[in-house]
Amino acid sequence: MLRRRGxxxxxxSLSLFIVVxxxxxxxxxxxxxxxxxxxxxxxxxxxGEFISTKNYQRLIHLLKFDPDTRNVVITTIVFVxxxxxxxxxxxxxxxxxxxxxDEKLSATYQVLWLLPRMTPVAVYxxxxxxFFHPTTLGILNSxxxxxxxxxxxxxxxxxxxxxxxxxWSVIVFVNGLVGVSYGMIILYSAFKSIPRELIIASRVxxxxxxxxxxxxxxxxxxxxxxxxxxxxxxxLLTSYAHTxxxxxxxxxxxxxxxxxxxxxxxxxxVGAKDQGLAAAAAVILSIIGxxxxxxALKVLGxxxxxxxxxxxx
Amino acid sequence: MAERVTYKxxxxxxxxxxxxxxxxxxxxxxxxxxxxxxxxxISSFSNKMLSGMTVHEIKFxxxxxxxxxxxxxxxxxxxxxxxxxxxxYIFNTLVVGLGVSAVxxxxxxxxxxxxxxxxxxxxxxxxxxxxxxxxxxxxALIIAVYTMYIAFKLSVPEHYLKMYSFTYVVFxxxxxxxxxxxxxxxxxxxxxxxxxxxxxxxxxxxxxxxWRRIILPLVKPxxxxxxxxxxxxxxxxxxxxxxxxxxxxKTLATYIEGLLSEGSLEIVHLPAVAAAxxxxxxxxxxxxxxxxxxxxxxxxxxxxx
Amino acid sequence: MVSITLDNVTKRFGRVIAVNEASxxxxxxxxxxxxxxSGSGKTTLLYLISGIYKPTSGRIYFDDVDVTDMPPSERNVxxxxxxYALYPxxxxxxxxxxxxxxxxxxxxxxxxxxxxxxxxxxxxxxxDRYPAQLSGGQQQRVALAxxxxxxxxxxxxxxxxxxxxxxxxxxxxxxxxxxQKDLGITAIYVTHDQVEAMAIADRIVVISHGxxxxxxxxxxxxxxxxxxxxxxxxxxxxxxxxxxxxxxxGIISLKSGYLRVExxxxxxxxxxxxxEVLIAFRPEHIKISREPIEAPGLILQGIVYAIEPLGRETLxxxxxxxxxxxxxxxxxxxIKVGDELFVHxxxxxxxxxxxxxxxxxxx
Numbered sequence: 001m002l003r004r005r006g007x008x009x010x011x012x013s014l015s016l017f018i019v020v021x022x023x024x025x026x027x028x029x030x031x032x033x034x035x036x037x038x039x040x041x042x043x044x045x046x047x048g049e050f051i052s053t054k055n056y057q058r059l060i061h062l063l064k065f066d067p068d069t070r071n072v073v074i075t076t077i078v079f080v081x082x083x084x085x086x087x088x089x090x091x092x093x094x095x096x097x098x099x100x101x102d103e104k105l106s107a108t109y110q111v112l113w114l115l116p117r118m119t120p121v122a123v124y125x126x127x128x129x130x131f132f133h134p135t136t137l138g139i140l141n142s143x144x145x146x147x148x149x150x151x152x153x154x155x156x157x158x159x160x161x162x163x164x165x166x167x168w169s170v171i172v173f174v175n176g177l178v179g180v181s182y183g184m185i186i187l188y189s190a191f192k193s194i195p196r197e198l199i200i201a202s203r204v205x206x207x208x209x210x211x212x213x214x215x216x217x218x219x220x221x222x223x224x225x226x227x228x229x230x231x232x233x234x235x236l237l238t239s240y241a242h243t244x245x246x247x248x249x250x251x252x253x254x255x256x257x258x259x260x261x262x263x264x265x266x267x268x269x270v271g272a273k274d275q276g277l278a279a280a281a282a283v284i285l286s287i288i289g290x291x292x293x294x295x296a297l298k299v300l301g302x303x304x305x306x307x308x309x310x311x312x313x
Numbered sequence: 314m315a316e317r318v319t320y321k322x323x324x325x326x327x328x329x330x331x332x333x334x335x336x337x338x339x340x341x342x343x344x345x346x347x348x349x350x351x352x353x354x355i356s357s358f359s360n361k362m363l364s365g366m367t368v369h370e371i372k373f374x375x376x377x378x379x380x381x382x383x384x385x386x387x388x389x390x391x392x393x394x395x396x397x398x399x400x401x402y403i404f405n406t407l408v409v410g411l412g413v414s415a416v417x418x419x420x421x422x423x424x425x426x427x428x429x430x431x432x433x434x435x436x437x438x439x440x441x442x443x444x445x446x447x448x449x450x451x452x453a454l455i456i457a458v459y460t461m462y463i464a465f466k467l468s469v470p471e472h473y474l475k476m477y478s479f480t481y482v483v484f485x486x487x488x489x490x491x492x493x494x495x496x497x498x499x500x501x502x503x504x505x506x507x508x509x510x511x512x513x514x515x516x517x518x519x520x521x522x523x524w525r526r527i528i529l530p531l532v533k534p535x536x537x538x539x540x541x542x543x544x545x546x547x548x549x550x551x552x553x554x555x556x557x558x559x560x561x562x563k564t565l566a567t568y569i570e571g572l573l574s575e576g577s578l579e580i581v582h583l584p585a586v587a588a589a590x591x592x593x594x595x596x597x598x599x600x601x602x603x604x605x606x607x608x609x610x611x612x613x614x615x616x617x618x
Numbered sequence: 619m620v621s622i623t624l625d626n627v628t629k630r631f632g633r634v635i636a637v638n639e640a641s642x643x644x645x646x647x648x649x650x651x652x653x654x655x656s657g658s659g660k661t662t663l664l665y666l667i668s669g670i671y672k673p674t675s676g677r678i679y680f681d682d683v684d685v686t687d688m689p690p691s692e693r694n695v696x697x698x699x700x701x702y703a704l705y706p707x708x709x710x711x712x713x714x715x716x717x718x719x720x721x722x723x724x725x726x727x728x729x730x731x732x733x734x735x736x737x738x739x740x741x742x743x744x745x746d747r748y749p750a751q752l753s754g755g756q757q758q759r760v761a762l763a764x765x766x767x768x769x770x771x772x773x774x775x776x777x778x779x780x781x782x783x784x785x786x787x788x789x790x791x792x793x794x795x796x797x798q799k800d801l802g803i804t805a806i807y808v809t810h811d812q813v814e815a816m817a818i819a820d821r822i823v824v825i826s827h828g829x830x831x832x833x834x835x836x837x838x839x840x841x842x843x844x845x846x847x848x849x850x851x852x853x854x855x856x857x858x859x860x861x862x863x864x865x866x867x868g869i870i871s872l873k874s875g876y877l878r879v880e881x882x883x884x885x886x887x888x889x890x891x892x893x894e895v896l897i898a899f900r901p902e903h904i905k906i907s908r909e910p911i912e913a914p915g916l917i918l919q920g921i922v923y924a925i926e927p928l929g930r931e932t933l934x935x936x937x938x939x940x941x942x943x944x945x946x947x948x949x950x951x952x953i954k955v956g957d958e959l960f961v962h963x964x965x966x967x968x969x970x971x972x973x974x975x976x977x978x979x980x981x
Contacts, residue, residue, distance in 0.1 A: 003463035005429075007520040011427035014420045015491060020489035033460060036496045043463045097335045105332065112346060118597050120549035122566040122570050123590040127349040129573060130362065130583075137362055137583070139352060157636040177346065184592055198565060209331070223526035241552050249573050261452045268456050269556060275456060282453035293448035309432050310507050311665075313514050313689055508703035511670055516717035517691030517769065530707040 009064040015157070017180055030286070034279035041275065048232050055280035068255045069263075071164070078168055078258040080236045087178035087232045091183015092225065096213055098184070099191045110188070116178045124244035128174050132251050157252035167256035178242055179235065190224040191217050223300070230296040237289055240265050260285055356586040366531055377588035386572055386585045399568075403592075405479075406564040410596075411484030413547030417490045418540045425498025426524050430510065443492040451489060458485050459556055475562065482557040483547070490546050494539045501535030502528065541600060546595055565593040619804055620680040620771040621646045621937070622667060629662055636662040636830040642808075644806065644821075646681075649798050652808045653815040654825035655851070660808045660977035661776055663825070667806060668695050668774050680771065693772070697745070700777040702757045705747040710736075710760050711745040717768040729780055735763045738797075755786050766801070773798070773805040779814065791817055793862030812852045816840065824848050842969070847977035849898045849969065855933065857898045860941040861973065864893055872897075875918035875940025875961070877968065887970075895979070896971035903967040904945040906934075906953070907960045918943065918961040922953055937959060 006165045034055055038046040062069040094113060098106040115241060116124060131139045134155035141153035144256070158160060194217065201211055240262035246252045246268070247262065258266065268278035340604055356363045357378070359371045384394030427433070428440055437552045469477045477494055505528060529536070551566040560563070564573070569589055572581050622644040629637040631962075632866040644650050652660040665671045669690035677686045680818050684746055685693050695728045695955075711732060718728045725976060739759045749757055750865055758778055765773060778794075779787045785927060797804045797817045807864045809815055815822050816836045824831040824839060832844040841858070843849035850856040862870040868884050870877040877897060879887075899916065920938030934953060943961060953959070970979045 002568060004520075008427060008431055008433050011423045011431070011524075013423075015424035016494060018420060018484065018488050018491055019417075019443075022485060023449065026454045026461070027449075029451050029457035031574060033456060038460075041459070041463055043460055044467070047460075047464070053469070077531050085355040094339075095502040097339050099537050101339075102328070102334050105336055107605050109343065112343055114604075115346060115350065115597070116601065116602070117551075118545060118598070120566055120568040123353075124592045125592050126569060126573070126586065127353055128465065128522075130352060130587075131349060132355075139348060168505075173345075173379060217385050238448075239450065240452055244552065245570060245573075248570070261450060264450075264452045265455070265552070269459075275460070279456055282450065282456055283448050286453045287450055289450045289453075290445065293445045296448065297444060309430055311511060311670050312432075312512070313670055489704045501723060504703065508699040508701060509705065511690075512697065512699065512764075513705075513716065513720075515668060515670070515690040515695060515697050517720045518716075522720070527705055 030279050031283055033275055034283045036276050036279075037281075038275040039193070040273045043273050046276075051276075055276045058277060059280050059284075061288045062128075071255045072258050072260060072263045075256055075258060076237075077167065078164075079171055079259045080233065082168070083175050083179060083236050084229070084233055086172065087179035087236075088183055088225070088229050090126075090176065090180040091228060092187055093178060094184040095191060098188055099217070100209060107289075110181075110184060113184055114181045117181045122245065124178070124242060126248070127171075128246060129249055129251055132170055155247070157257060158250060163253060164194065164256040167253045169258070170246065170252050171257050174246065175236070176237070179232055181214035182232060186224055186228050187221060190221040194220050197279075201236065210287045229298055230292075230300065234289065234292055234296065237261065237285070237292070329585070332403045346572050353587050353590055353594075356584045357591040359584055362583045362587070371601045375581070377585040380582065380585040381588040381592065385430065386440060386581055386589065402563045402565055402568050405554075405558070405562055406566070406593075408479060409483060409486070409550065409554060410544045410548035410565060413481070413490065413550075414544035415492050416487035417546075418486070418536060420491050421494035421498040421539050422529065426502050426528065428503035429499045430493065431520070434542050435549060436593055443495060447492045455485075455556065456551070460538035460555060462529075475559070478557050478559060478562070482553050486547055486550055487543065495545060498535050501532040505531055515617045532576065545597065545600065565589070619646050619802055622665070622772060622804060623679040627663075627666060627673045627678060627946055629659075629671055630645035630674040635828050636923045637666065637673075637737050638822060640825075640830050642823060642833055643678075643924070644804060646804055647802045648820075649795065649805045649807065649818060649820045651822045652806065652825060653810070653812055653819075653822050653852075655810055657827075659828035660810075660824045660825050662828075664774050664776055664806060664808050664873065666795040667772070668697050669693050691814055694768070695772045695774055696768065696770035698758075698761045698775045698778050700780060702749075702761040702781075704757060704760055704764075706749050707788070708748075708901050709745065710741065710747050711750070713749070713760055714745075715762045716769050721768065721802075732763075735767045739763050754782050755790065758782065758790070759900060761800070766803075766935070771804065773803050773879045775805065777809055778807075780811070785812070794818065813854065816852070824851065826851070838911050839979070842978070843898070846896060846898065846971050847868075849971075852898060855944045855946070857900050857969075858941075858943050859896055859898045859971070860943070861894055862897050864888055864895060870895060870897070873919065874920060875916065875938065877916045878914050879965070879970075892973065894973045896973055896976065897965055898971060899944040899963045900971045902943045903963050904947070905962045905964075906945065906947060907962065908957075909960065911960050911962045913964075915965040916961070916963040920961060922957045922959060922965065923956050925953060925955060937948045972980070 003019050033047075035052060036046050036049050037051050037054070056152045059069075063073065064070075094109070098109055121126075130137070133139075133141070134157075135153050137140060138146070138153060138185075140156065141150070144150045145153070154162065159166060182183070198216055199212060202216060207215070236259075240259065243252070243257065243262050244257065244265065247254050247257050247266070263281045264278050267273075267281065268275050352363045354490070355371075357377070358373055360374045361370055363371060382399055383396055384399045428436065461480075462485075466474070466477065477535070480562075509527065511528050511533075512525055514520075518526075549566070550564075551570065552562045554568050555570065569586065572586055572589070624642055626638050627640045628635065640663060643729050648683065653661055654660045662671065669685070669688060669692075673686060677684055679685065680693065689698075705716070706718060708716070714732045715728050718731060718772050724906075732745075733742060736745060739762060741759050741763065744752060744756060744760070749760065749788075752760065758781075762778070773883060775794075777955065781792060782790065785863075791814060793808075804892055807818065816839075819836055821833060821835055822839050823833050832839060832848045834842075839848060839852055843852065845857055850859060860872060862872045864884070865871045868879055870879060870884075885947075897916065910919075918938045918941075920935075920936040922934060923937045923942070924935040925932060926935075932947050932949075932951070934945045934947055936945060936959065938961065943976055945961070947953075971977060972979055
C-alpha cells in the first residue's frame with residue numbers, strides 16, 4: 001500500500017513541481033500584480049503596494065477613450081474570427097484534399113503545410129518581412145507591380161490609407177498559414193480512422209467524391225471538427241509570438257496589428273513597461289480563456305477522451 | 314498472427330484525374346509558402362534578394378554564408394560580431410533546445426505513465442486540469458514567471474547568474490509543452506496491452522521497475538516524438554529567450570531579431586540575414602526529411618502491435 | 619502446491635456484477651476448468667484468484683491463508699495470458715528468466731532453472747530468439763515456461779489455446795494435462811470450449827452471467843446437467859430440449875409423441891404444481907426406427923429435415939410436431955430427407971427440467 005503511494009509520488013513529482021511553479025503560482029501572482037502599481041520591473045519596490053482596482057479603472061478608461069486601446073479590442077475580434085475561419089476551413093480542405101490523393105503526394109503536401117508551424121518564429125517573421133516589405137524589395141510588391149495591379153510599392157501593414165484592413169490582412173494571413181496545419185493533421189487522421197470499407201462500399205453504390213465528403217467523411221468526424229475549432233479558438237486568443245516581430249520590425253501598424261495578447265506582452269515588456277496595467281489586461285484575457293476552456297471541455301465531452309485504468313494493482 | 318490488409322479505393326475510378334486536379338489545386342494554394350521558402354533559400358546564396366524586381370541581376374555566391382559565420386552582416390561596421398560570437402549564439406540555441414527536450418521528455422515519460430496505468434485520487438481532476446492549462450493564456454503567466462525570476466535573481470551569486478537564467482528559461486519554456494506532452498505519452502502508454510504489465514507485476518516487480526525495463530522500451534516512438542517536438546520548441550523559441558536571457562547571451566532567434574530591429578536596409582545586408590535564417594531553419598528541415606519518410610512508412614505498412 | 623478456496627466472492631464493476639457469489643474449493647493438485655461463454659465472468663474469476671482484481675465482497679484462501687488482500691506478487695501464482703504477453707524486446711531466455719531476476723536469485727541458479735524448464739517444454743533451442751520470431755505454439759510454451767519457472771503454488775491459464783489452430787490445440791491440450799499431472803501443481807484453466815474442458819479437467823465449474831451454474835467432474839456435468847443451460851452448453855451438438863404436458867398418470871404428452879414415466883415420478887411432478895415439464899436428452903442417445911416402437915421412455919414421430927454426414931457419424935435433423943430434434947447416428951446411411959421415422963430415447967437417458975427455473979427435477 002505504502003509502496004504504491006511512493007511510486008505514484010515518484011511518477012508525478014516532476015510534473016507537479018512544474019505545474020505548481022509555472023502555472024498555479026504565476027496565476028495567483030499575475031492576479032496579485034494587477035492590483036499593484038508595478039512598473040519597469042522594479043519588483044522589490046512595488047510588490048508590496050496594494051492599490052486595489054486602480055489598474056482596472058485605468059484599463060476601462062483607456063478602452064473608453066483611447067483610440068489605440070479600442071483598436072486593440074476590435075483587432076482582437078476580427079483577428080480571432082477571421083483566422084479561425086481560415087484555420088478550420090483550410091485545415092478541413094487540406095485534410096480532404098490529401099485524403100483523396102496518392103500517399104506520396106499527400107505526405108509531401110502535409111509536410112509542406114507543417115513548415116510554417118515548425119519554423120522558428122524569428123525565421124517565419126523574416127519571411128513575411130521580405131514578403132510585405134514596403135519597397136520594390138518586397139515579394140508582394142514585386143508580384144503586384146509585375147502584374148500591373150499597382151504602379152508603386154505599397155506598405156500594406158503600415159500605410160494609414162490602408163488601415164485597418166491592410167494591417168488585418170497581414171496578421172490574419174500570417175497566423176492563418178500557421179494554424180491550418182493543426183486542423184489538417186487532426187482531421188486527416190480522423191478521416192483515416194474511418195474504415196476504408198465504408199468508402200469502397202459507397203463507391204460501389206455509385207457515390208461521387210462530393211457525396212463521400214458530405215455523407216460519410218464530415219458526419220463521422222463531427223467531434224474532431226469541433227475539437228479543432230475549439231482548440232484553435234483558444235490558441236488564437238492567447239497567441240502572440242508570430243505577430244510580435246511583425247510589429248517590432250514595423251511591418252504592421254502597432255495600433256491595428258496588436259491582438260489583446262500581444263498588447264499585454266508589449267505593455268509589460270516593451271515600451272510602457274507598465275506591469276500592473278498589463279497584468280490587469282492579462283487577467284481579463286485569462287478569465288475569458290478559462291471560461292471558454294471549461295465550455296470547451298463540456299462541449300467536447302471530456303469523458304470521451306479518458307479511459308479508466310484496469311486492474312486493482 | 315493477424316495481418317493487416319490495406320484497402321485501396323475502387324480500381325475503376327480514375328485515380329489519375331483526381332490526383333491531377335487536386336494536386337494542381339493544392340499547388341496553387343500552397344504557392345505563398347513555396348514562394349517564401351524558396352526566396353529565403355535562393356537569396357541566401359545570391360548577391361541580391363530574390364524578392365526584388367532585380368531578378369535578372371541575381372548571381373550565385375557563398376559570400377552571405379561567410380558573412381554570417383564571421384558575424385559581419387552589415388555593410389558598415391555598425392553591427393559587429395565575430396565568429397566566436399556566432400558560435401556562442403548557436404551553442405546557446407542548442408542548449409535551450411536540448412534543455413527543453415530533456416525536461417519535457419522526462420516529465421511526460423513519468424507522468425504519462427501514471428495517468429495511463431495507475432489509479433489514484435484526483436486523477437480525473439488532474440487530467441482535466443492539464444487540458445485546461447493548455448488553454449491558459451501564456452502571456453498572462455509570463456508576467457508572473459518573470460516577476461518571480463527577478464525576485465529570485467536577487468539572491469543568486471554573480472558567477473551563477475548565467476546558469477540561473479539558462480536553467481530558468483529552459484524550465485519556463487518546457488512548462489508550456491508539458492501538458493500536451495503528458496497527453497501524447499499517455500496515448501502511447503494506453504496502447505500497450507495490460508497483460509504485459511500484469512505479467513511482470515504478478516511476478517513481483519515494482520512499478521518503477523516495470524516502467525523502466527518493460528514499458529519504456531515499448532514506447533520508444535512516443536519518446537522520440539516528444540523529444541523531437543520539444544527540442545524544436547526550445548530551438549525555435551523567441552519570446553522566452555528574449556525575456557529571460559541576458560542581452561549578451563543571444564540565441565539565433567534574438568540575433569536575427571536584433572539585426573532587423575536595430576538595423577535597417579541601409580545597414581544590414583538582407584541576403585546575409587537570409588543565410589542566417591536558413592541556418593536557423595536547418596533542424597526543422599532535417600526533421601521534415603525524416604518525418605516524411607516515417608509518415609510514408611507507417612501509413613503504408615500499418616504495423617500493429 | 620495449495621488448495622484454493624473461494625468463499626462467496628463477488629466482483630462488481632460499477633453497476634455490472636461480473637462475478638456473483640462464487641464459492642468452491644479446489645483441492646491441492648487438481649486441474650479445474652472454468653467453463654462458460656464470452657462475458658460469463660470466467661476470466662474475471664481467474665484474475666480475482668491471481669490478485670489482479672480485488673473482490674468487492676467475499677474471501678479467497680490459499681490453503682488456510684487469507685490472500686484476499688494480498689497483491690499478486692505475494693501469492694506465488696503463475697499466470698499464462700490468452701495473448702501470452704511476452705516482452706517483445708527481450709529474448710526468450712530473458713523472458714523466462716524475468717520472474718527469477720525480480721526475486722534477485724543468483725545468476726547460476728537462474729541459468730539452471732531456465733534451462734531446466736526450457737528442456738521440459740522442448741524450447742531449449744529457442745532461447746536466443748525474440749518472441750516475434752516464434753510461431754504461436756512456441757510463444758505459448760515460452761509463456762508457460764515463464765509462469766512455471768518460479769515454481770508457483772498455483773498455475774492459472776486464461777484460454778491459452780484459443781489463438782492456436784485446431785490441430786495444434788489438440789496436441790498441446792494433451793501435453794498440458796500431462797505436464798500438470800507430472801508437476802502435481804494446482805491448476806485453474808479458463809475456456810469457452812466445452813470439448814476442451816471435458817478433455818482435460820478433473821472438475822469443471824460452469825459459469826454463466828457471473829453465476830456458478832454447476833460444479834462437477836466431466837462425467838457429472840455431461841450426464842447430469844443441473845440446469846438447461848449446462849445441458850445445452852456442454853456437448854456437441856447440445857442436448858435436445860422439448861416441452862411436454864403433464865396429462866394422466868405416467869404420461870407426458872407431446873405434439874407428436876409421449877414420454878412414459880413412473881407413477882411416483884408423475885405424482886411428485888403434479889404435486890409440485892407443474893402442468894408442463896422440459897424434457898432433455900442427448901443426440902447420441904437416440905434410436906431410430908421405421909416401425910412404431912413400444913418401450914418405456916420417450917417416443918416421437920417425425921420427418922427427416924436434413925442429413926449431415928460427418929464421416930464417423932451422421933447428424934440427422936428431425937422435425938417432430940413443432941420441435942426440432944438433432945440425432946447423432948453411427949449408421950445413418952440408409953436415411954433420406956423426407957423419411958418418416960420413429961425416435962426412441964431410453965428412460966435413463968432422459969432428464970426432466972422445471973419449465974420456469976430450468977433446474978433439474980430429481981426423480
